[in-house]
Amino acid sequence: MLDCLFCKIIQRSISAKLVFEDNDAVAFEDINPQAPTHVLVVPKKHVSSLAETTDADVVLLGRLQRTAAALAAKLGLSSGFRVVANNGRGAGQTVEHLHYHLLGGREMKWPPG
Numbered sequence: 001m002l003d004c005l006f007c008k009i010i011q012r013s014i015s016a017k018l019v020f021e022d023n024d025a026v027a028f029e030d031i032n033p034q035a036p037t038h039v040l041v042v043p044k045k046h047v048s049s050l051a052e053t054t055d056a057d058v059v060l061l062g063r064l065q066r067t068a069a070a071l072a073a074k075l076g077l078s079s080g081f082r083v084v085a086n087n088g089r090g091a092g093q094t095v096e097h098l099h100y101h102l103l104g105g106r107e108m109k110w111p112p113g
């Protein structure tokens, strides 16, 4: 996708602080962190949102969540962490390339705002 911010980060035409990369995904620090640890786990394949995924993406979605859990362990979030996918403008999605937020390092409130 030519005009997608996260595709540009994946292609390295925009820089980001990468913390993980494999064949399917990258993870990098959020530019506007909402917690001491705030990492975005992003599939290399462009899919605009969770709602746009299909059954063909089931394995990919599982990998993204496992990546988030493995990163939480690697980053020392032993007291807890949150994994969030905002879907659609009304839920706060601002970048239309599927991503999971991995948040930790502070007490998390429920329900989220």
Ligand code: 5GP
Pocket: 005, 016, 017, 028, 029, 030, 031, 032, 033, 040, 085, 086, 092, 093, 094, 095, 096
């Ligand atoms: P959303 O609002 O779509 O759920 O999450 C998009 C996230 O991307 C936001 O938390 C925002 O701070 C982050 N973000 C937006 N632009 C950039 C950027 O250029 N670089 C990085 N690293 N994060 C970004």
Ligand code: ZN
Pocket: 001, 004, 005, 006, 007, 008, 045, 046, 047, 096, 097
């Ligand atoms: Zn994209």
